[in-house]
Amino acid sequence: MTSVEYEAEPAAAAEIFGDRIEVARAFTHALAEQGEERGLIGPLEPPRLWSRHVLNSAVIAPLFSGRVGDVGSGAGLPGLVLAIARPDVEWILIEPMERRVAWLSEQVAALGLDNVEVLRARAEDWKRGPVLDAATARAVSALRTLVPITAPLVRDGGELILLKGTSADNEIEAAAKPLRKFGITDARVEVVGAELLPDPTRVVRATVRRAR
16 A cells, blocks of 8 residues: 655644554554545545644543544544543444444554444434433534434433534524524533644534433
8 A cells, every 4th residue: 555645743642642642643644544545534634634633633532521422423533533532431433334334443443442332323313312421523514403413312411512613603503493402501612722733623512401
């Protein structure tokens, strides 16, 4: 296989991953080498793989605890990256596409991640009930369509922690109806990693309140 030129590791990577940096390097290298060929990332992504994707995902790792579902995990962004950064948290990677599930399962095995379950399913077909402490997603859909497929997975008092772009505030406004319908309170935008990354990560963070 021809070696792919990809972004040099930013200085912030070691600070963000700490003693997990070698695992993060192995994942990033594998994604750079195989990602385009396997339809996981586009041809423009390897030169910005660390900064735009891996660190953008990893910097929010401190926000999580317990058991977390990553909806539409795809190449493992953010779920695999977060599982590397937080081996103390249980991660369920929910992905419907077979070739992506194969990649995720291969990486879980190759990286020795014993805190990850890969589930081939759509979030809409989740059968386990509202049992997760949090749900996350990145580059899946607009908030108004993401809320109905993530909120039902989360327990009362759990959180949605969804990676979003610069229009995150507008997405909250546009999602007012599903936020009310699914009992989502305190929806707000948080900017994470401004002290570490030139382009920090934005998340929409909110609490799930079940009807009593």
